[in-house]
Amino acid sequence: MEQYIIDSGTDFVKLNISNSKNDRVAIETKFAKSLNVAELKKKLEVITGGNANTMEIELYNGNNLICKINDNATIIGSLPIVSGMRLHVIDSFVLIEPEAVEKFELSEDQYEKKTDTVRNFLKQNRLGKYNEDELREKEKRQKEQEKLERDRIESCKIGLRCQVQVKGNPTRIGTIRYNGSIEGKKGTFIGVEYDEPLGKNNGSINGKRYFQCKENYGGFVAPISVEVGDFPPDDINLDDEI
Structure with a gap:
């Protein structure tokens, strides 16, 4: 069995991310070694569009499978993981044949109440359009620009x-x-x-x-x-x- 030396000289590790949904690979995504696997899955939700509650993670060095990461409590810094390796995310939802399940759609209200969605993750972390401070600052700058233009037109x-x-x-x-x-x-x-x-x-x-x-x-x-x-x-x- 190959041995891998865990790099303890840095608090972060840069990993490539692939997933079972498509062929895209996210290159050199940085993660804190202090994250546990549950927290890692939440971050991988945003990158892959998967679901943290159903995803499985495999660690690869090139094409060689190093291990499967299943325990949500595990700290990723304790794994045989070094920068340059690849996390492959398997989302069990995409592995089920579409005709094998009954199709259903959530209403906007039902989706809004769910806690395991990308939208909820963005809200909880105040990212993107849910960053109210950033939106307020952007709106303020826009109003200042519009006022300046109106003043210039008048002058x-x-x-x-x-x-x-x-x-x-x-x-x-x-x-x-x-x-x-x-x-x-x-x-x-x-x-x-x-x-x-x-x-x-x-x-x-x-x-x-x-x-x-x-x-x-x-x-x-x-x-x-x-x-x-x-x-x-x-x-x-x-x-x-x-």
Whole structure:
């Protein structure tokens, strides 16, 4: 019988996970050695979609079966287990022929009351969409972004000087010439006549004119990219450059 040295130098072990439901393998999933098998099964529920109450686990080194893991109280760090080995999860539900059992469906209320589901696991551990703090923070950031955009739209009055900053483009100075919608596009856009020919048009898009300026002096940007202020014209005139 082969002997395997248990690595006691770390509190975690990285294992590959395969399962009887499909051919997918989760590579190098990290587990704490302090977990017992029952806790390990709960984590494997999320990875494999299996059921902790019915799953069986086999430990492999390559294609060689090392042992079957059946005792839920066993601490995984006490097993002959090292990083790089593979846990194969067998879910007894998928091994039963479909025609051998009577098909049934749970109502939403019945499923909600069950305690051995992935949904309940996510709820208990406040993961994913059940992480209320994360959802609140996301909603807060979204509301702040929406308020900032509304404030920018209000501040972008026709004729005011502004600075435009769009990622991947140089900072541009100009005068606001348009504030409103653009045919065929969603949202509000700010039309700017730049001081230098750093734009993309002459105030028109797809043949429709929104304001008048020289070619390449006009541009339309999102309100969030526009800052209104006292921005004097640059001294450099690109039209005069050789």
